[in-house]
Amino acid sequence: MDFQIPLSFPVFGGNENSYTQEVINSGCLATKGKFLDRLEIALAEKLVPHQAIGLNSGTSALHLAMRLLGIGPGDEVVCQSFTFCASANPILYLGATPIFVDSEQYSWNICPELLEDAILSRMAKGVKPKAIVVVHLFGMPARMKEILDVSKKYEIPVLEDAAEAVGSSYMGTACGTLGQIGVFSFNGNKIITGGGGGALISQDSSVLRRAKHLSTQAREDVHYYLHKEIGHNYRMNNISAAIILAQLEQLDVFVAKRRAVNLRYRNLLKDIPGIEFQSDSEETASNFWLTAILIDNEKTGFSNEELMLGLRSRRIESRFLWKPLHTQPVFNSCRYYGRGVATGLFARGLCLPSSVNLTLEDQEVIVEIIQEKLTKTFT
Template sequence: MHGCVSIWKGIAQVSTQSEKTATYIPLSVPHISGNEWEYIKSCLDDGWVSSVGAFVNRFEQEFAAYVGQKFGVATSSGTSALHTALMVAGIERDDEVMVSDLTFIASVNSITYVGAHPVLMDVEPNYLQMDVAKVADFLGKECEHRAGGLINKSTGRRVKAIMPVHVLGHPVDMQPLRQLADKYGLMIINDASESVGTLYHGSPVTRWAEISAYSFNGNKIMTTGSGGMVTTDDEAFAKRAKYLTTQAKDDPVEYVHEEVGYNYRLSNLQAALGVAQLEQIERFVAKKRRIAARYESGLKDMRGLCLMREAPDVFSTYWLYTVQINADEYGCDSRALMARLKAANIEARPLWRPMHLLTPYQRAQAYKIEVTDVLYQQSLSLPSSVGLTDEEQDRVIGVVRNTADAL
């Protein structure tokens, strides 16, 4: 261990000397290294560039199979996938959906899109996921069964679903959450935007939900540029999702529409990119885990840093490697370290501002939020691109170590 520490200290010294002229290291960017160009060219050659084409069908089928589901419906974004999943699940105006307070705003916005209300839940400190114990506490103490279903006693509204957000590539503790959902008659709608390849008890997180939504944004572990996917084992749900995402078109010749639909389709060009990316997903996941292991090796001896953990019986993809910084022990807070990394031409970012602090959701019910506020102040995500080289990662580790040593 002492030899390892001396190596990293040497890297810190080299980093200080060369950082002013060093190339930029982004937080998370796409990795194009397979059949992407070939498949996209075939779309251009054939003329199938819009929302219909063989690659759309292939991507839906192959991705659904990869995450252990019977059906997949490709969408234009992860946000549109979430919106579609909520509509398909029957979430309606003035329903309530329990959702993590620590998430990107798209999770909560999608609930608002259908006229429902979020109930913001705290996260637990070890893995930064929805605190299932507090979910149980809320359901047991703050809700009661009435003729209209499970009613939130403080608002009088029906609690209809739970949306676990599997942040940073690690899953929520799904088995007890599923038990709670079954006990109280609730649906689970997965926000799996950051968890392609994540396993819980040996299975994809989709196993414990009625319906799931994925994102293929440019910063995700695999990308279609912008895109998403709704997955489910329920054929009726899948048909409904396909219907809603294609403008609710009942007759494609006479343009008959019986209800409001959405232009949420993924193009054949984007699906071609997705198929090529999916072919490489195991290598992408392995690289993410290797990056996490190297951060662990390079930073584990440092005071004031709490590194990412992996729960028992979990396979995390470590989408973004995130550290928690105790300013008193480390010597500066997360924002000061972020500024130091920026000065070294390295991108880093804090976790999302908690939903209850954002203007649109300051009046939303936030249940016993304690850990989320601390994590927001202390956490910092470090460069985690699939294409991150060892040399680039050594630079990041060197700056993190050198910042503490210099204080």
């Protein structure tokens, strides 16, 4: 369907056209070029003292990060259940096994207490998890202090999936720089985009050098093609880098606008019973990539699916929250530690249109549809 109001639509109002034309004129469209270099420098300036390697997707970045952490056949990796499958699929690529952990109620991210329970349970069975995958869901930072305390206590590294959290911060520190390795995504619907692309983030220069080497098919630095190990075709191309760089130059504006969209939704919906929002706190500064709500159908009289269909009938896009990975058929043999929070969030949640260029008038139309649903239920 061609949506009149899409869920998350890119805005190109900066140097995208001029940078792209410069790349085309140069003929350097592949995985070398000045815009790829410039993008990595610009990311490093925002993430000091961390640096970034440009890759072709967030999933590639996750896969490469797991390989750099030494994850392999027979290993177990603790992973947030309430997330997109790309957070866990690379665990299987490497022959390891995901151990899924439930969310906590407020940020909707991995619960630190259950994380520790899962680690202790696995260690009691003689298996120490190789890594912890933490996701900042919809841009909302996880409870990183508590998570990093668990990581340090058991000496298990944190892989920080900040695919949805470019521009978010926790206690004043950029998401993506809090764990041992972080990743970003620049997919077409993210807060900044090149139509695709990702980045691997680390403070360790040796990790970054190895990531760059492996992302270019592990080609040795000689004048012919020499390969001593298996690599990947994961490097970002120069034309994507040019677009992402132009978007990165506007990141602060984009974050401010997405946060403003979220605040308007909160104000417009504050008097409607049965509507809740993902909780921000004094420690967190979410980019609010997507504004998501929970619907208590006993109070509203309608479900998340009924509202989604109502919006769809008016050519307005919305989306369910992620279906927890421990409930997905492809992961049905994996262990899960939880109390049903993530499944409850999925049953009640809906992501609302959140684009940078979403207008107040657009949001008022969306809220009118919610109010219509409410009125029809209780009249």
